[in-house]
Amino acid sequence: MPPRIGVVTFPGSLDDRDAARAVRFAGAEAVPLWHADTSLHDVEAVILPGGFSYGDYLRAGAIARFSPVMESVIAAANDGLPVLGICNGFQVLCEAHLLPGALQGNAARRFVCKEQLLRIENTATPWTSGYRPGQEVVIPIKNMDGCYVADERTLDELESSGRVVARYLDGNPNGSYRDIAGVCNAAGNVVGLMPHPEHAIDALTGPGTDGLGFFLSFTGVAA
Amino acid sequence: MARVVVDVVLKPEILDPQGQAIVGALRRLDINGVTDVRQGKHFELEVDDSVDEQTITRLADTLLANPVIENFTIRRG
Amino acid sequence: MARVVVDVVLKPEILDPQGQAIVGALRRLDINGVTDVRQGKHFELEVDDSVDEQTITRLADTLLANPVIENFTIRRG
Amino acid sequence: MSDPNLDTVERAARTPDHPQPFAELGMKDDEYARVREILGRRPTSSELAIYSVMWSEHCSYKSSSAHLKQFADKAPKTDILLVGMGENAGVVDVGDGWAVTFKIESHNHPSYVEPYQGAATGVGGIVRDILTMGARPVAVMDSLRFGRLDAPDTGRVLPGVVAGIGGYGNCLGLPNIGGEVYFDEAYAANPLVNALCVGVMRTDGIKLAKADGPGNKVVLFGARTGGDGIGGASVLASATFETEGETKRPSVQVGDPFAEKVLIECCLEIFAADLVVGIQDLGAAGLSCATTELAAAGTGGMDVDLELAPLRDPTLRPEEILMSESQERMMAIVTPEHLDAFTAVCAKWDVTATVIGTVTDTGRLRMRWHGEQIVDLPPRTAAQDGPVYQRPIERPYDQDVINQHDGRDLPRPRNGEELRRTLLQVVASPNLADKSWITDQYDRFVMGNTVLAQPEDAGMIRLDDGSAPTGDTGGTVRGIALSTDGNGRYTRLDPYTGARLALAEAYRNVATTGARPLAVTNCLNFGSPEDPSVMWQFTEAVRGLADGCLELGVPVTGGNVSFYNQTGSTPILPTPVIGVLGVIDDVARRTKQAFGTDGALLYLLGDTREEFGGSEWAHVVHGYLGGLPPQVDLDRERLLADILINASRDGLIDSAHDLSEGGLAHALVEACLRGGAGARIVLPEGSDPFVALFSESTGRAVVSVPRSEEVRFTDMCTARGLPRARIGVIDLLDTDLDVQGQFRVPLRELRAAWRSTIADRFAP
């Protein structure tokens, strides 16, 4: 029985099919979860994919956060269910206050799409345990509102408690404070990440396979 | 030193997808009685007293608002 | 029916690249005397008279503004 | 509840002499007279609205249709066309049960008035055309022309256009896989924004725009109707800004990409359940176009209660509703049995759907407004039997002068150092410089099927509907490749050849990636058809394209014409933009542009002649345009394509890059920089170094061949009779481009020159 990972589709989600493909690449079963459906169909983890849920109108993730499915995700996350928010999913997790801080418009005020070098700094989460501490990976980034911001106190606490999961190397693509590309909650089960590991699982369609580790980390543990 | 506020709103006939999305979300928050929402931009400027109305208007008209689709109002305060 | 205006601004400690870009553009337009610009959001709501302060505050606090980085003000007008 | 201001059919019959504003709506006297003749009375104001938009240049192609016929008359024999020209977009059979539909369309004037929204709604419009065929849109491309890079207005138009294309396309989740950006004074007040969309479906999934079956329901769904762009497209397409002034500009249409994304998913679910008889998107001429075209193509009649159309602005009059160009709307014909299922899917996606009418066999399109008859016309007269003009045609008086002054005496670099400086100048030319400041604003990864994207020679998409396990195992999978090309300078010098050159380059770009070119779409951007010399350019270009497609055996599947791109009496450079679609059996075999294999041998394929007419060198170094464009030899292009395709399939080459603007020199620079690899070049014996490096002769490509395959590769070229010259070797460790005996230039220096031009212009 391969592990079952839910992939949520909000109206305006775009990378949900790609996230599901990555889940299958990692040997798990991808379970589609619909925004209007409160049931999580007893999956063992949930991925909130990239995209522009509700057009990212008002603020990225601000409206998706109130979807019925999010009530269940929030409850389950607080009970320790592994949750990975990618790009728009990260924004939703911040809006839902499952993760600290917020994502603002890119400093350059332009959409940015590029292959980005990252360093994985926390390998204790269910989504990063497959990486070596400090491992450097290349993963596509593509966002309009990818600038991670939080007050100094929060940032210091994130750093001191090792909750910065990934950091941008050689060039900060969106102005994120302290080059932060991803963070996790205090328990470590909820991870938010701006870059798109689901687009780095196959050298044919991406920069390489560096992104597969996020999905293998989970299946490796659960399998 | 004075604080000048410029509010920029879409012209009434122009579609406002953002406002519409918010109205939609209100249902889910079950907040009733809000019949319409229009989203615009809000600018707070710090200006020397030397700066006159005209300059502010020119600034609003060229930089802060897109006169093709937006109107703006200027408030001192 | 009443018109309610909600203005949302970034908390002072949060950088505002949009505002900074405008300050930069001002120099290029050589408009002088504008020392700082902060960009926020401006919402115009049409609400039934039945809707009370509390509801509007909740709406602003949960939806229109993100309290983690933003403050808001409410005006009846 | 009778409305005193309502112009009903009955009133029209009673008041034959009531004056009507047909001229203001861009209608000529004889056109108006013809409407009266068709109806046997004066039109109601609503009917006038319908005829004026349907008979506009934009919708009726009245100046161009007589010439576009050639694409059908000269169409090559082929069995790959499942749907030909005339529908919203052509459909091509690419094998394995896959059908592909693609089309390119202009949104030029709106993008000048309001760059962001103009470009955004341009993408939205072409995507709906593709969706309407029953296909899932899978990628977009954008072909752009602006005034000089350093012109102040380019600083307003370009960032807005690019943000608009990205803002809309990214939000739809469509990868942007290629396009073009050119800069020339000639486009200063007339930027060109051409957007291409490609969609994929199973061959049995094709949908058509026809209202069949009396009793079937007419459903309007998607966004509500507002006052957007009332008269916009039609009025704009029928007059230049200058002559008609502000009033002819559209009231700007604002796009809602989220609404369109939801509409796409909603439609695809409806198609999958086979719930529609026919479907049509609402684009230019909105409801007027959808109702008349659906009725004309179907059983022939339709009854509509117009007041049922959901409105964003309740004050709209019926005439305005008919002309509104509000975005993100579709119209479907649904059988009564399927209506509930249809509305259920719409409800799931939160899409408003409203039955506004019924299909009839009366042969009349009848519309009522709160019970009163406001429209009663034969739909074919509006949708199909519009006016056709044979516009006067005259060769421009200055054509010979331009061709004779071929710039032969322009000073050329005479030694290695001057060649080196010329190279740095050419790679930094806005037309050839790095476009990533633009293309990095486009998502090229979304959907996970992008095999190649800019700056490769063509974009390539793996055919995978997401469910197909092949997509997951990464096994052998079929793919499609696309390229758009056009060169206004070449076309100005010789429109017939210019169109063939654009076709040849797009064809070559597709073959360079290993894909076999199959079919063509085109967007013809010209000045005013009322100017005989513009009409000459247009007819020559159409003839050139039709002949070229016949010679290459690739049919034209559809396209778009944009006239009136001019300021005062000065037209833009005639700019046919050609899109070519190709297919590749196994995307894993694709050929990339980058030099990547150490020691691989570099071969130049094709013949190099001394051809500098319209060249990038003459343009950027001397600001000169004159002479004749490069010759085109389409048999040679075909042969070159065969070699490139076979070599990629059999693994004989590690990289390939086509030669175009900037010649061999620029192609080498791009391939070196892309791979971060140096190269040692030995120019062919006895060749003039300047000509060898910068001539823009066509039918050429540079490939890298692993030593182990050299014999097989050269044998293949010999057997097929393709001239080739060994011109050097890749050296991964070298950090220079070394043209032996001439000059050496560090990649670092080339990259700096190539990268900075556009990025610095728009910094910060």
Ligand SMILES: Nc1ncnc2c1ncn2[C@@H]1O[C@H](COP(=O)(O)OP(=O)(O)O)[C@@H](O)[C@H]1O
């Ligand atoms: N507006 C654009 N959008 C997307 N890709 C673009 C755009 N402009 C240029 N490109 C890409 O940049 C590369 C170089 O463009 P171009 O010089 O026209 O190539 P070629 O001359 O080989 O056709 C191509 O891959 C092209 O698709």
Ligand SMILES: [Mg+2]
């Ligand atoms: Mg080109």
